[in-house]
Amino acid sequence: DIQMTQSPSTLSASVGDRVTITCRASQSISSWLAWYQQKPGKAPKLLIYKASSLQSGVPSRFSGSGSGTEFTLTISSLQPDDFATYYCQQYNSYSLITFGQGTRLEIK
């Protein structure tokens, strides 16, 4: 199985900050990586797919980069609505899809 490791597990930031979350794969997944945002009691929401493609309707302050084993999600200027938990997901192998353990973004 491909393991996905996110860092940090928790991130404290303020409105207007630029933040970056990292996701590392245990082996190369090319660009087959997605990022999701989840708020308490809600379903996950797709933000980024294929490492850097912005899902329709997602604000442009969200961006993704990387390939191979290292990926980042960047929020250029945090808004109050962005405080949530973020998950990366690899889908390189259609046999087993795996998620990172999540990064909780909290208000400083």
Added chain:
Amino acid sequence: EVQLVESGGGLVQPGGSLRLSCAASGFTFSSYWMHWVRQAPGKGLVWVSRIDSDGSSTKYADSVKGRFTTSRDNAKNTLYLQMNSLRAEDTAVYYCARDNGVAKNDYWGQGTLVTVSS
């Protein structure tokens, strides 16, 4: 508008069975692969299974292989998850999600809670 609505969750004893349903609308259900993803209380997302568009191919996480079965009825626009030999560690909110290929899981249901406890 794409909608996915799960149902069938509830309280079940260890060793018991439960069948979840996911009713799809707003898109051509028979054209899409579908997934089940679960989330234990306070924990992260865990992929459970996927099924291809005509139901001929399924894949499962090791933790549920041999106990869970994913199926679909394209005439009814419904996805199913049959869960047998349930364990306490299967307690979770179960989500169904559409597979949009490159864009992966672009739509999700609201989830249904399964609690395995005596």
